[in-house]
Amino acid sequence: MSRKQKRLAVITGAMGVLALAVALMLIAFGQDIRYFRTPADLTAEDMTSGARFRLGGLVEKGTVVRGAGTQVQFAVTDTIKSVKVTYDGILPDLFREEQGVVTEGRFGPDGTFTADSVLAKHDENYMPKEVADSLKAKGVWQGE
Amino acid sequence: MTAEIGQFALVLALALSLVQSVLPVAGARRRDPRMMAVAVPTAFAVFALIALSFAMLVHAYVVSDFSVLNVVENSHSQKPLLYKITGVWGNHEGSMLLWVLILAFFGALVAFFGNNLPPALKANVLGVHGWIGTAFLLFIVATSNPFARVAPAPLEGQDLNPILQDIGLAIHPPLLYLGYVGFSVCFSFAVAALIEGRIDAAWARWVRPWTLTAWMFLTGGIAMGSYWAYYELGWGGWWFWDPVENASFMPWLAGTALLHSALVMEKRSALKIWTVLLALLTFSLSLLGTFLVRSGVLTSVHTFATDPGRGLFILAILTLFIGGSLTLFAFRAQSLSSGGLFQPISREGALVFNNLFLTTATATVLVGTLYPLLLEALTGDKISVGAPFFNMTFGPLMIPLLAAVPFGPLLAWKRGDLLGVGQRLLTAFALALLVTGFILYKTSAREVLAAFGIGLAVWVMAGSLTDLALKAGIGKVSAATAFARFVGLPRSVFGTALAHFGLGITLLGIVSVTTFGTEQVVAMKPGETLPVAGYRLRYDGLTPAIGPNYTEQQGRFALLDNAARQVDTIVSARRFYPARRMPTTEAGIVTHGVNQFYISLGDDLAAGGIVVRVWWKPLVTLIWLGALAMMAGGCISLLDRRLRIGAPARAKGPRSGPAEASA
Numbered sequence: 001m002s003r004k005q006k007r008l009a010v011i012t013g014a015m016g017v018l019a020l021a022v023a024l025m026l027i028a029f030g031q032d033i034r035y036f037r038t039p040a041d042l043t044a045e046d047m048t049s050g051a052r053f054r055l056g057g058l059v060e061k062g063t064v065v066r067g068a069g070t071q072v073q074f075a076v077t078d079t080i081k082s083v084k085v086t087y088d089g090i091l092p093d094l095f096r097e098e099q100g101v102v103t104e105g106r107f108g109p110d111g112t113f114t115a116d117s118v119l120a121k122h123d124e125n126y127m128p129k130e131v132a133d134s135l136k137a138k139g140v141w142q143g144e
Numbered sequence: 145m146t147a148e149i150g151q152f153a154l155v156l157a158l159a160l161s162l163v164q165s166v167l168p169v170a171g172a173r174r175r176d177p178r179m180m181a182v183a184v185p186t187a188f189a190v191f192a193l194i195a196l197s198f199a200m201l202v203h204a205y206v207v208s209d210f211s212v213l214n215v216v217e218n219s220h221s222q223k224p225l226l227y228k229i230t231g232v233w234g235n236h237e238g239s240m241l242l243w244v245l246i247l248a249f250f251g252a253l254v255a256f257f258g259n260n261l262p263p264a265l266k267a268n269v270l271g272v273h274g275w276i277g278t279a280f281l282l283f284i285v286a287t288s289n290p291f292a293r294v295a296p297a298p299l300e301g302q303d304l305n306p307i308l309q310d311i312g313l314a315i316h317p318p319l320l321y322l323g324y325v326g327f328s329v330c331f332s333f334a335v336a337a338l339i340e341g342r343i344d345a346a347w348a349r350w351v352r353p354w355t356l357t358a359w360m361f362l363t364g365g366i367a368m369g370s371y372w373a374y375y376e377l378g379w380g381g382w383w384f385w386d387p388v389e390n391a392s393f394m395p396w397l398a399g400t401a402l403l404h405s406a407l408v409m410e411k412r413s414a415l416k417i418w419t420v421l422l423a424l425l426t427f428s429l430s431l432l433g434t435f436l437v438r439s440g441v442l443t444s445v446h447t448f449a450t451d452p453g454r455g456l457f458i459l460a461i462l463t464l465f466i467g468g469s470l471t472l473f474a475f476r477a478q479s480l481s482s483g484g485l486f487q488p489i490s491r492e493g494a495l496v497f498n499n500l501f502l503t504t505a506t507a508t509v510l511v512g513t514l515y516p517l518l519l520e521a522l523t524g525d526k527i528s529v530g531a532p533f534f535n536m537t538f539g540p541l542m543i544p545l546l547a548a549v550p551f552g553p554l555l556a557w558k559r560g561d562l563l564g565v566g567q568r569l570l571t572a573f574a575l576a577l578l579v580t581g582f583i584l585y586k587t588s589a590r591e592v593l594a595a596f597g598i599g600l601a602v603w604v605m606a607g608s609l610t611d612l613a614l615k616a617g618i619g620k621v622s623a624a625t626a627f628a629r630f631v632g633l634p635r636s637v638f639g640t641a642l643a644h645f646g647l648g649i650t651l652l653g654i655v656s657v658t659t660f661g662t663e664q665v666v667a668m669k670p671g672e673t674l675p676v677a678g679y680r681l682r683y684d685g686l687t688p689a690i691g692p693n694y695t696e697q698q699g700r701f702a703l704l705d706n707a708a709r710q711v712d713t714i715v716s717a718r719r720f721y722p723a724r725r726m727p728t729t730e731a732g733i734v735t736h737g738v739n740q741f742y743i744s745l746g747d748d749l750a751a752g753g754i755v756v757r758v759w760w761k762p763l764v765t766l767i768w769l770g771a772l773a774m775m776a777g778g779c780i781s782l783l784d785r786r787l788r789i790g791a792p793a794r795a796k797g798p799r800s801g802p803a804e805a806s807a
Contacts, residue, residue, distance in 0.1 A: 024537040025508055031532065031536070
């Protein structure tokens, strides 16, 4: 092979791998992007499409109910609207009423949100960044 | 007084760092040996001053000097001494100070070991290193002063985030920074080469030990961080594809590519331009990581305080260094001569293959990490990209790379014989196939992916052993000769084999724990038992206990074998740290061989008993043991006489005299 052909081969190979990577990323983005919503952001489509997304807000006071075994029910609110969430598992250490929370899952046909993970990624003020930003944007932020 | 000494030393270090940035580079341009000679003493002095400053901060923590704001915010008089010391870098200001301390440390090392470098190159390298130091010292002095006083001084501190009160904090950040920041040396060498417009195989030989050192520490830092998150967070996971993890993983991937391409450059004088670009990119990714973690765009245990000014400052540094170095590259890359020719099927070809896949994989991780941030900045939509994205993009790219690993070291330079190598790898291939078949049979063909994953791991491991066996001539010559040859092999051969073997070990652990691990979330009352992986786990109830700065509820579990004999006790706890009013979960972990039982406690139930999460994690420790093997491989390679730091005078070609002779 001449020098030119070799270079061409390397470039073709590189392009091939890059194209493969781009294709994989596009497919993955199509399947795995989860939007973040607070209860007031929810559209009718979110409630019925069965798509996965992240629901965040404050844990509404007095709504945490423990069911049989590891079942837990609570409501997530952004002080404008509130959504009932069911979850089966261990709640994170920092989960408490009137504190920020981010849950991930999808809506069932009865309008309750079934979460399969409840995230506890907090800064020192027990407030997930997405939740704080959303509450600030809605003008209902009460911290600081 | 001590805080003021620390601050004064820091400002002085900044001033000297400015001198280090300007004079040597100007001297190199004007061919003025006296100006160039300034580089070495200033590099030492900057390191000494920052070390003094750091020592002053450590002192303030050890004596709990609550007139220093940083100590108030992150320490407590009752905290154990170890955590007082490690707490120094468990906050924004202190960790940035550690960052520049390590940066200056590497600068001093280059100055110390660089006696054999051509004076102009050395002056330029230290000068460029000075630029980085100046930028970050300015950042600390201007926005993140760790020595700020508070008056009146409070009587007690606010304590350190309990999650960080762990031996992990003593190991993970220093190791990680040694890796992250170590790549700054490669960056400085690359920029210096671009300034000079000259680069040769000797350059690669000088850069490679630094790359190897940084890579080794980064490997250790990431593995340690992963294990720490695994046992501390109580979620049972060892990698979350969290942006903060990706921030350290991207420089690792790029650094691994750099390690391999520098090899081609050193031995065959090819891929010069590419290697320089990789050196720039690797440190750029380290800077990006620092920005992501330190600026507060992401929330995690790594984020301490969010101050928009700081984020902007680091972003400015980031833009300056990445943009500046890439612009320089664009102008100067043409002037670097291109080197040796090779056939696509050759050792060089294999290393290009390695680089192609590693950099593409880096790119996918970069896209997955930055896309949500960009989208939010542009449209305001908040999205998250999670593990499925990375598994789907990163995973497939790793398969061809891993499959090719055993071929690389066996192919000849310049022109290789793929068929011949394939024949020599037949035993390894048969072994991998056998294991795959066995797993398929054992799982009744249900776990096809896992079977192939484990087969791949065996292939990588057996392949690296094959390399050693072939190079020693085992089976071809008499046992005594083979042994003599084996012992006489260059250390770098052992290093390569061990690091590749480690990669296989890690892969084995990953596949095994993801496929065969079990997780159960159950409510348990004292006396109840639960079957786990052929054992029975009995819950023996909660007992309160008091630690130095926390109280805890210890859940006790007995692990019983088939004959109901107790083989182990597992204690898992829920802690409460009153200073921060913060609860944590302490996972109960017992290790059996390379497998682990992992228990974390949940809430109390109204009906009595508690929620318990129990994992069985087969072969899980292999994930980190593999990383240790990779580190050890790097270490052995580093001890190769060819690479001994500062060894070669400007060598003419690959493997020529001076390197060996001087060792």
